[in-house]
Amino acid sequence: DRLIPLETRGATIAVGFRGPVAEDLQNWSFWSLPLEGSGQHPRLPWGRYFQLRVQLETDGLWEFARLDSLQIEIAPLLADRVVGEIVLAEEPHPQGGQVRVPAGAKTPFTYDLGVEFASADRIGCDAVRISAPAEATFSYLEMGDPLSAVEPDSLLREASGFVVFLPRPLHPSGDQRLRIGLEAVLYGEAGEFGGEVFNRHEPSLLQRVEGGDVSVELGSNQLLVVASAASTGGVLGDVEAGNGAFTPQGDGINDLLSIQYTLFRVRESSQVQVGLYALDGRPVWQAQPSVQGAGRHAVHWDGRDAAGQLVRPGVYLARVEVETDQGRAVRLQPVAVIY
Numbered sequence: 001d002r003l004i005p006l007e008t009r010g011a012t013i014a015v016g017f018r019g020p021v022a023e024d025l026q027n028w029s030f031w032s033l034p035l036e037g038s039g040q041h042p043r044l045p046w047g048r049y050f051q052l053r054v055q056l057e058t059d060g061l062w063e064f065a066r067l068d069s070l071q072i073e074i075a076p077l078l079a080d081r082v083v084g085e086i087v088l089a090e091e092p093h094p095q096g097g098q099v100r101v102p103a104g105a106k107t108p109f110t111y112d113l114g115v116e117f118a119s120a121d122r123i124g125c126d127a128v129r130i131s132a133p134a135e136a137t138f139s140y141l142e143m144g145d146p147l148s149a150v151e152p153d154s155l156l157r158e159a160s161g162f163v164v165f166l167p168r169p170l171h172p173s174g175d176q177r178l179r180i181g182l183e184a185v186l187y188g189e190a191g192e193f194g195g196e197v198f199n200r201h202e203p204s205l206l207q208r209v210e211g212g213d214v215s216v217e218l219g220s221n222q223l224l225v226v227a228s229a230a231s232t233g234g235v236l237g238d239v240e241a242g243n244g245a246f247t248p249q250g251d252g253i254n255d256l257l258s259i260q261y262t263l264f265r266v267r268e269s270s271q272v273q274v275g276l277y278a279l280d281g282r283p284v285w286q287a288q289p290s291v292q293g294a295g296r297h298a299v300h301w302d303g304r305d306a307a308g309q310l311v312r313p314g315v316y317l318a319r320v321e322v323e324t325d326q327g328r329a330v331r332l333q334p335v336a337v338i339y
Helices: none
Strands: 005-008 011-014 081-088 099-101 107-116 125-131 136-143 148-150 154-158 161-170 177-184 190-192 194-199 202-208 224-227 257-263 270-277 283-286 290-292 295-301 314-324 327-337
Touching (some): 081 194, 107 125, 107 194, 125 177, 125 202, 257 270, 270 295
Parallel strands (some): 099 224
Antiparallel strands (some): 005 011, 107 177, 125 194, 136 148, 154 161, 190 224, 194 202, 270 290, 270 314, 314 327
């Protein structure tokens, strides 16, 4: 067989030729995270169009997969744009617009959000969801022009953030800006403080907050926060083992020892082993190995050895070991057992 050349736009291309496929990053954003279940909301930036990529997988080599139907629910925008920016509470105009924080430390932030309405037909929103890289707590809410302190209708704590239900909506004929104070911890090298707005009577219709310039009072123009280089030297932070003496006597006072530690810069879950050792290196007790990600963790010890017997009074070493793709990290902390 021979290939028959084709004339295409002045170039000769043979039948069967496969050219490179390049992403059009000039006109399209990056692909969102995979949606693996029905009812999930794609996190898409502001725009007029979207495209889908469907990947089908099977468990067996000779099995096949088929997509029977795909239903997409759309709704009018709540606002033409929803813009947010975040800064350190004590540094509203960071140098170079880059927000840098110490990793592992609870840090106060200021989060400004503004809505833009091109017409009075938009219905606006009355709830704001803040999604932090790790745990975050709400501090205060300000609304109006100029901003003034108000009490939210209610708050809803979530795994990595919270929802603020506003006392009055953001609307074309009303408020169009607010400020939220919060405290959060960053355990990785960087993280985005994402946001969504919606209405409490229709919580499934969400609109994403995009990073940008909300006001001249803040100078980051983005939602990204970066850990300072000095605070991310390793994957395992200092180990803390209780406060003072540990007295496992069964009287309900200091009967459990809390061994706490922090994992940094762990992009994927890593194997962690926590145990207690005698000063001569002899293992006394081992917790069940577990797979953990970046963040603050704790393991509890009841003062008993591997055989279930209470250990003798004395000084022991709490040992935390983590295995990552960057190698192994170990931290020790002395523990005093007293009866």
